[in-house]
Amino acid sequence: MNGNFEDNYRHKGLRKQLVELLRTKGITDENVLGAIGEVPRHVFLDSSFVELAYQDKAFPIGSGQTISQPFTVAFQTELLKVESGMKVLEIGTGSGYQACVLAAMGARVFTIERQRNLYFKTKAMLEHLPYVRVKSFLGDGYEGLPTYKPFDRVIITAAAPVIPRHLIEQMNVGGIMVIPLNDDDGNGQKMMRITVQADGKLKRESFGDFNFVPLLKNVADD
Ligand code: SAH
DSSP states (O other): OSSSSOOOOEEEEEEEHHHHHHTTTTTHHHHHHHHHHHHHGGGSSOSOHHHTTSSSOEEEETTTEEEEOHHHHHHHOOOOOOOTOEEEEEEEEESSSHHHHHHHHHOOOEEEEEEEEHHHHHHHTTTTTOTEEEEEEEEEGGGGGGGGGGEEEEOOOBBSSSSHHHHHEEEEEEEEEEEEEEEETTTEEEEEEEOOTTSSSSEEEEEEEEEEOOOOOOOOOO
């Protein structure tokens, strides 16, 4: 966060270009593209160089964490098939950008961050934005949010070694989870879409290779 909450024509122009770039990279869901075109990504970055915010790149956000590349945000969001009014659980709040993209699509977003400093920094920053449907929590994402279940959608924005069991238990039938799952060879993750079927079984689909920071256990102070 850089304290720059102004959103002017230049920012809007840069966002339009980013949306067009994401189209050329294969993103087709107009609701996703509309949300990326709306949410002011430059306010989520520590840097005051606004051009950087609208490049298709990941950036450091403090506490050793990153804000995901716009393509990755768009790709995960498209796989999630979000509809207005759905309850969405995000694991890994980070900068809060992905949560706001989901909120811009009309979702009720519950997002969990394990790093205390990052959690407080992002929570304070979200208060300056109009996305009041984002509720943020400090906690271990592996545990989910049993009090607020069931969720229609779950999105995990850190590299997971396994599909967290508690999160599956907190989903509706027909619910969808999008999760970057570690490859067996230890090189990056496969983006997986997991659907909870009526018989309780999980349908698994795989969508290519990505690289995320790790999903870690427990709340941390740094
Ligand atoms: N969605 C973010 C990007 C997140 S980077 C954005 O839009 O900016 C991944 C985040 O997941 C980091 O902030 C990391 O601290 C957090 N994280 C890692 N393990 C976690 C866990 N078990 N529970 C909650 N958050 C976790």
